[in-house]
Amino acid sequence: MSTRTSRIADQIQREVAELIRTEVRDPRVGLVTLTGVELSRDQSHAKVFFTVLGPATASEEAQEGLDRAAGFLRSQLSHRLTTRKVPELHFAFDESVERGVYLSRLIDEAVKPPAPKPRTRSKR
Numbered sequence: 001m002s003t004r005t006s007r008i009a010d011q012i013q014r015e016v017a018e019l020i021r022t023e024v025r026d027p028r029v030g031l032v033t034l035t036g037v038e039l040s041r042d043q044s045h046a047k048v049f050f051t052v053l054g055p056a057t058a059s060e061e062a063q064e065g066l067d068r069a070a071g072f073l074r075s076q077l078s079h080r081l082t083t084r085k086v087p088e089l090h091f092a093f094d095e096s097v098e099r100g101v102y103l104s105r106l107i108d109e110a111v112k113p114p115a116p117k118p119r120t121r122s123k124r
Contacts, residue, residue, distance in 0.1 A: 016077065027065075046089055046090065
């Protein structure tokens with residue numbers, strides 16, 4: 001990815017995050033955190049990665065809410081970007097954060113010292 005493309009992707013991430021926080025009223029999109037943006041070569045499509053705090057069903061609900069708000073977010077983004085074209089927004093759940101937490105938990109369990117065995121009294 002070129003420097004210009006990565007700068008545009010970073011700006012899209014910042015602006016969409018701000019728009020979600022201030023303009024989107026859908027409660028399904030409440031605890032969404034944007035983790036990155038991948039821009040297509042021709043900058044006509046942007047894949048916006050997100051993660052959600054909460055249960056597994058929260059990610060599905062957030063996906064539905066973001067997909068529904070994509071057109072609105074794109075139109076608002078057109079006022080904030082200085083580029084000629086505003087990319088279509090496609091939202092994708094970022095599983096890397098959950099995978100990282102899971103792997104961290106596994107590592108913690110692997111290096112944890114074994115629990116001491118309870119002492120048993122011998123019968124005399």
